[in-house]
Amino acid sequence: MQQSPSSRRNSGRFVSRLTSGTLAIVMAGGRGERLKALTAKRCKPATPFGGKFRIIDFVLSNCVNSGIRQICVLTQYKAQSLIEHVNRGWGYLRGEFGEFVDVIPAQQQMGEHWYRGTADAVFQNLDYIRERRPTHVLVLAGDHVYKMDYGPMIAYHMEKGADVTVGVVEVSLDEARDFGVMTVDADKRVIRFDEKPSNPQPMPGRDDIALASMGIYIFRPKLLERLLEEDAFNPESAHDFGRNIIPACIHSRAVFAYPFQDVRTRAQSYWRDVGNVDAFYDANLELVYVSPELNLYDEIWPIWTYQVQQPPAKFVLDDGERRGIAVNSMVSGGCIISGAEVRESLLFSRVHVEERSVVERSVVLPNVHIGPDCRIRRAVIDEDSDVPEGTVIGYDPEADARRFYVTKRGVVLVTSEMLRKGGT
Numbered sequence: 338m339q340q341s342p343s344s345r346r347n348s349g350r351f352v353s354r355l356t357s358g359t360l361a362i363v364m365a366g367g368r369g370e371r372l373k374a375l376t377a378k379r380c381k382p383a384t385p386f387g388g389k390f391r392i393i394d395f396v397l398s399n400c401v402n403s404g405i406r407q408i409c410v411l412t413q414y415k416a417q418s419l420i421e422h423v424n425r426g427w428g429y430l431r432g433e434f435g436e437f438v439d440v441i442p443a444q445q446q447m448g449e450h451w452y453r454g455t456a457d458a459v460f461q462n463l464d465y466i467r468e469r470r471p472t473h474v475l476v477l478a479g480d481h482v483y484k485m486d487y488g489p490m491i492a493y494h495m496e497k498g499a500d501v502t503v504g505v506v507e508v509s510l511d512e513a514r515d516f517g518v519m520t521v522d523a524d525k526r527v528i529r530f531d532e533k534p535s536n537p538q539p540m541p542g543r544d545d546i547a548l549a550s551m552g553i554y555i556f557r558p559k560l561l562e563r564l565l566e567e568d569a570f571n572p573e574s575a576h577d578f579g580r581n582i583i584p585a586c587i588h589s590r591a592v593f594a595y596p597f598q599d600v601r602t603r604a605q606s607y608w609r610d611v612g613n614v615d616a617f618y619d620a621n622l623e624l625v626y627v628s629p630e631l632n633l634y635d636e637i638w639p640i641w642t643y644q645v646q647q648p649p650a651k652f653v654l655d656d657g658e659r660r661g662i663a664v665n666s667m668v669s670g671g672c673i674i675s676g677a678e679v680r681e682s683l684l685f686s687r688v689h690v691e692e693r694s695v696v697e698r699s700v701v702l703p704n705v706h707i708g709p710d711c712r713i714r715r716a717v718i719d720e721d722s723d724v725p726e727g728t729v730i731g732y733d734p735e736a737d738a739r740r741f742y743v744t745k746r747g748v749v750l751v752t753s754e755m756l757r758k759g760g761t
Contacts, residue, residue: 355491356404358472362462363396364455364552365479366413366443371613373742374752375719380412382479383419384617385702385720387624387633387640388669388685391422392611393479394642397438400477402638403487406436407469410479411458413443413451426643441465454576460565466558474561476578478552482620482631483597483608484638487553490595494555500590501560503527503583504553506597506608507546513537515612516549517579519594527592532580551597551608554578560590607631618717618748621683621700625667647671647686659692669703677707691726699731719752 369381376384382393393410400408412419423440430436441462443451452458459466459476466474473491485504494502505519518537520529529538530550537547556564564582568574574581586592597606607630611617623629633640647670652661659676666679669686676692685703690696694707697714701707705718708726715731718724730737730749737743740759742750 355473355495356488357406359405359407359475359487359491360466360469360471360473361400361405361408361475361477361487362459362466363393363400363408363410363477363479364458365393365410365419366416366452366458367480368414369480369612372611372617373614374750374755375614375617375717376415377752377754378415379418380415381612383415383422384611385685386482386611386617386621387631388667388683389644390640390642391419392482393419393423394426394640395482395484396477396479397423397427398638398640399483399485399487401430401641403485405475405487406430406434407471408438409462409465410438410440411443411452411462412440413458416442422643426641439465454574454580455578456565456568456574456582457576459561460569460576463562463565466562471558474556474558476552476554476556480610480612481552481608482611483551483606484631484635484640485597485606486638489600490553491555493595494593497525497593498591499555499593500557501583501586501592502555502595503592504551504597505548505594506551507540507543507605508549510537510539510545510547513547513549515610517583519548519550521548521594525594525596527583527587527594530579530584530587530592532577532584548594548596550579550583552579553595554583613744614717614742614750615744615746615748618700618715618744622681622698625665625681625683644670644686650674650684654692685720697731715747716749716751719750722751722753722756724751724756 365382367381369376384392386392420440427438517532518534519527520538521527540546540548568581599606609620611620650668650672652674654661654676661674661676663674663679666682668684671687672684673689677690677694680697682696682699684701687704688701690707691709693709694711699713699716701718702720704720705722707724710726711724711728713730737749741755
């Protein structure tokens with residue numbers, strides 16, 4: 338007997354014709370300016386995260402694990418490292434079986450302008466979508482960290498008879514100012530949509546919580562085509578899904594919100610925007626907890642990536658003040674802790690910490706060398722940095738601010754360029 342969409346959706350795992358016939362379009366062209374110097378040479382989706390991954394690996398893994406094997410990644414700004422990563426790490430899908438991850442740079446398909454917004458990026462690739470004849474188009478932001486089976490959302494979309502379905506999460510009113518905020522009725526139908534409002538509308542009965550868009554949208558292909566064509570020729574439009582496409586649909590189309598919750602417990606599921614340095618720092622450090630919300634050791638829902646082959650991490654020296662140890666930390670392959678102490682920190686691959694140095698509550702990105710006798714705490718050290726002997730970071734806010742970037746919460750962002758310009 339065939340299951341109804343509702344019963345299949347509640348089963349928790351959903352792989353069927355709904356997902357296999359879906360085309361996922363990943364928006365990966367954002368500048369990520371709020372991450373400051375972390376995105377000086379890379380786009381936000383290409384930013385390292387979690388010890389061995391890139392941010393985009395999470396949405397791509399969600400697609401593959403959901404049974405969606407037709408994926409298009411739209412890029413624009415500082416895309417080279419992202420393109421290289423996707424080509425190296427995601428080239429295993431089999432084209433002869435209709436599986437692919439295509440990386441498409443901005444090509445000025447419609448005139449001489451580059452992508453003017455998220456909606457324009459998809460509009461300029463409508464021919465690509467038509468050629469693949471998908472049953473559904475799933476538009477995804479490529480710069481968020483979360484694990485999600487998209488199958489139940491597609492089933493929900495069909496069950497509701499929706500024209501458009503938007504994935505939503507619960508956020509505090511303060512956080513909501515950075516997102517698209519939705520007001521819904523008792524049936525989860527969207528009756529109002531405000532993009533980055535100064536005074537967000539709270540949920541009914543929840544004065545401190547708002548429903549924020551995850552940047553996930555499901556469309557029927559023909560409807561998406563009509564909406565994008567109408568928007569493309571509107572001179573008043575910013576050509577953005579959140580600002581224009583979704584608000585324009587609310588009164589003329591059936592737009593529903595899909596709450597991102599655990600299928601069994603209905604509790605809010607893990608989702609992080611990591612849109613600024615503090616959020617990036619917090620989300621990475623949460624991973625060193627005994628039982629973090631984001632489980633990277635989940636064999637049922639693995640996060641796939643490309644990584645250079647590295648030897649195991651090594652801890653050497655046990656001589657007085659020179660003892661190589663790491664406590665309550667995650668240390669990636671290729672790291673050498675040589676007579677140094679690492680506490681409550683996350684070290685990406687190929688990090689070398691020299692003798693008598695102490696690293697506390699810090700996130701150290703790949704290929705970083707920390708010299709002897711350094712003291713570092715509450716810091717994010719960017720890729721390829723060489724921290725000189727005796728450097729002190731995170732102890733004197735005024736001194737840090739003269740040399741590096743310091744967030745409002747006191748996290749110190751250090752890059753190789755800052756160090757070359759006199760960060761010592």
